[in-house]
Amino acid sequence: MGNMTLGKYLPFDSFIHRLDPRMKIVSLLFLLISVFFDAGFIGYGIIGLFVCLVVVLSKIKITYILKSLKPMIFMMSFLMILNVFMIQKGAVLFSIGPLSVYSGGLIQTAYILIRLVLIVALTTVLTATTKPLDLTLGLEHLFNPLRKIGFPAHEVSMMISIALRFIPTLLEETERIMKAQASRGVDFKEGSLKDKVKAIVSLIVPLFISAFQRAEDLANAMESRGYNPDGKRTKYKVLKWRLSDTLSLLTTVVMCVGIIVMSVI
Structure with missing residues (x-):
């Protein structure tokens, strides 16, 4: 990862x-x-x-x-x-x-x-x-x-930017979960097909929970700072x-x- x-x-x-x-x-x-x-x-x-x-x-x-x-x-x-x-x-x-x-x-x-x-x-x-x-x-x-x-325009560009920013974050989270599961005896490389499916499920479920939690935290942080996509916005940096x-x-x-x-x- x-x-x-x-x-x-x-x-x-x-x-x-x-x-x-x-x-x-x-x-x-x-x-x-x-x-x-x-x-x-x-x-x-x-x-x-x-x-x-x-x-x-x-x-x-x-x-x-x-x-x-x-x-x-x-x-x-x-x-x-x-x-x-x-x-x-x-x-x-x-x-x-x-x-x-x-x-x-x-x-x-x-x-x-x-x-x-x-x-x-x-x-x-x-x-x-x-x-x-x-x-x-x-x-x-x-x-x-x-x-x-x-x-x-603003909402779509914001979503694309957040999605790109979250890619390395989610990959780091995936690596952390894989190491945690491996320390508990989960083997992602060896075993039968059934064992590999169980290993993948043990990775995907906490990853989705973590992703949704991060998304909720980000939404709450933006809301607490008064973010309003429909409001008139000024820009600190001008291109x-x-x-x-x-x-x-x-x-x-x-x-x-x-x-x-x-x-x-």
């Missing part, structure tokens, strides 16, 4: 940290859209190099990004095995009993894995370089035009859009448009 890095903010003084959160959110959306276009390995290589450049500029260690991928290893392995045998495109490379592995299946599986890695890496960089409060302000500013149609934000956004948009064009041609 300690390998989960999503939602954790790293207080470094870097170029990426100083960028406007609105720019980072919009850039992330453009990058995520471009990731799902089939631009081939060259296109994904360009995006990968761009992500590496952003990681270097943010002063985040590559090992930190790799840690964010560890919890995804099981899902990636499952998807890889499933797609390799289910996608029947291209030439048959080899067979394992009644199952055959096709060249097209391997290529599509590689695309899926690369997309997952890029998505996790991009999201990790955003949360690691943006304070939860700045993320909330950025989302609220971006949602503000939707207020005209009754969209609760400022700078020239560096404009240039960074233009660079991201140009690269994403280039990736999309490569996928169409």
Whole structure:
């Protein structure tokens, strides 16, 4: 559980940290859209190099990004095995009993894995370089035009920010409960399927109770401080859009448009 890095903010003084959160959110959306276009390995290589450049500029260690991928290893392995045998495109490379592995299946599986890695890496960089409060302000500013149609911009941005902030907290709570249950003789790794189900239940039940308790404590704390989402709010911190934000956004948009064009041609 300690390998989960999503939602954790790293207080470094870097170029990426100083960028406007609105720019980072919009850039992330453009990058995520471009990731799902089939631009081939060259296109994904360009995006990968761009992500590496952003990681270097943010002063985040590559090992930190790799840690964010560890919890995804099981899902990636499952998807890889499933797609390799289910996608029947291209030439048959080899067979394992009644199952055959096709060249097209391997290529599509590689695309899926690369997309997952890029998505996790991009999201990790955003949360690691943006304070939860700045993320909330950025989302609220971006949602503000939707207020005209009754969209609760502040409430939605607050919920997203709280959810991201609670991810590392709940993971730490999960690790604490697992250690407590292990000290009582619960084995999460060995035993029959029935024993493993019982072990998981012994983990999930106290975790849900703890999560609901934390949510209630947070709600009571916000209410006791007079929080009113419908009231007129003033902001202690005002976001400022700078020239560096404009240039960074233009660079991201140009690269994403280039990736999309490569996928169409």
